[in-house]
Amino acid sequence: MKKTLTSLGMSLLAILFSSIVASSSYAVTITIACGAVGDEFELCKKNVDAWAAETGNEVVMFQSPNLTTDRLGLFQQIFAAKSSEIDVVQIDVIWPGLLGKHFIDLKKYIPTSHINQHFKAIVDNNTDSKGRVLAVPFFTDAGILYYRKDLLEKHGHQPPQTWEDLTRIAKDILSKESPNNSRLVGFVFQGKPYEGLTCDALEWIDSYNGGSIIDEATGEVTVNNPNAAAALKMAASWIGTISPKGVLNYAEEDARGVFQSGNAIFMRNWPYAWALGNNPDSPIKGKIGVAPLPKGGANGKHTGTLGGWNMSVSKYSKHPKEAADLVRYLTTKQIQIQRAVDGAYNPTIGDAYQAPEIEAANPFMVTLYDTFTNAVARPSKLTGRKYNKVSSKFWNAVHSVLSGKETAEESLARLEKDLNRIKGKRGW
Numbered sequence: 001m002k003k004t005l006t007s008l009g010m011s012l013l014a015i016l017f018s019s020i021v022a023s024s025s026y027a028v029t030i031t032i033a034c035g036a037v038g039d040e041f042e043l044c045k046k047n048v049d050a051w052a053a054e055t056g057n058e059v060v061m062f063q064s065p066n067l068t069t070d071r072l073g074l075f076q077q078i079f080a081a082k083s084s085e086i087d088v089v090q091i092d093v094i095w096p097g098l099l100g101k102h103f104i105d106l107k108k109y110i111p112t113s114h115i116n117q118h119f120k121a122i123v124d125n126n127t128d129s130k131g132r133v134l135a136v137p138f139f140t141d142a143g144i145l146y147y148r149k150d151l152l153e154k155h156g157h158q159p160p161q162t163w164e165d166l167t168r169i170a171k172d173i174l175s176k177e178s179p180n181n182s183r184l185v186g187f188v189f190q191g192k193p194y195e196g197l198t199c200d201a202l203e204w205i206d207s208y209n210g211g212s213i214i215d216e217a218t219g220e221v222t223v224n225n226p227n228a229a230a231a232l233k234m235a236a237s238w239i240g241t242i243s244p245k246g247v248l249n250y251a252e253e254d255a256r257g258v259f260q261s262g263n264a265i266f267m268r269n270w271p272y273a274w275a276l277g278n279n280p281d282s283p284i285k286g287k288i289g290v291a292p293l294p295k296g297g298a299n300g301k302h303t304g305t306l307g308g309w310n311m312s313v314s315k316y317s318k319h320p321k322e323a324a325d326l327v328r329y330l331t332t333k334q335i336q337i338q339r340a341v342d343g344a345y346n347p348t349i350g351d352a353y354q355a356p357e358i359e360a361a362n363p364f365m366v367t368l369y370d371t372f373t374n375a376v377a378r379p380s381k382l383t384g385r386k387y388n389k390v391s392s393k394f395w396n397a398v399h400s401v402l403s404g405k406e407t408a409e410e411s412l413a414r415l416e417k418d419l420n421r422i423k424g425k426r427g428w
């Protein structure tokens, strides 16, 4: 009897002990919201699963909407409700001012030496006025020009230096190739009214030396100027000529779909489209050229809008320590190199570009290094919580010119008034 009681006591102790271990151990469940464009979700999952296996934690992949604008709307709702539904969230480079108040200071959990390996400009962008690091860089981006190397060579053209060149070359190749492929179009880009159009239109305007909507130094609204109008007129002239009317409703993946199926000569997109376009099953594998985006006329400049994504931890997470460890893990140099090779995601750690496998997989990351490091920023730091209002006024104004509802001058004059109203008397 005594023996039975002793062994019963021992088993109870063992059960008690193991449940204490389980509850105080690392076995927590973290939910992460990664990106969802192209192969992004799958690539992110691969690394997330590796972290889960290494640490014994479980990770749930949140299904994010495809467009950054839709994602922002959803996350604003979730965080406004102080919901702990998402622990780790991949945030757009333009979001620190919009969502930052919902994130923890990652310096508390991640060594500064890890954070400071990343490009300073991006780390600064992710740091608030109180010095809190709200996100660690995951990958960077800039708009680039994709072209069909085979078609340009066949018809004796060099990659375009100016938008005028691009228009002329597209028209020439279309006139010669249309009999072989009636679905061929000249140029696809992001023309849908959303954040992607803000990126494309900022490139057109900056390439014509028309500024970057708002002057970062003075806070003045500068977008209503003749160079910006010339840029929008040029873009409007493409609709229904070298670009299909449908482009007015294209996001990144719509443009890539047309280009990758062999039906576009030129495409504006982000670097990720390179990896997918060169996949073994891609009809245009090996036929893709990449160049900086064209200049706005001979006196213009090559430019690309700065994009990119970062990893943050929600203030409402029940497991900030583990969530921050996942952020640290996903933002190491080794994973950045792997993601560059597998998915053409540009590293945010300068040293990573020295890895020979990066140049082998993505030669443009090295040849266009300046395009990435000198990209033009959207005015998100300056306008902070008002950025999305600013951007949506801008993309709608551009869309109305592209669709022929207003002239560039009318639209820019109205936009200037709208932006000044958003700015208000007290400024940004």
Ligand code: GLC
Pocket: 068, 092, 093, 094, 141, 195, 196, 197, 199, 252, 270, 306, 307, 308, 309
């Ligand atoms: C890309 C960029 C991001 C930008 C978005 C627009 O994802 O990285 O910064 O806001 O495209 O669609």
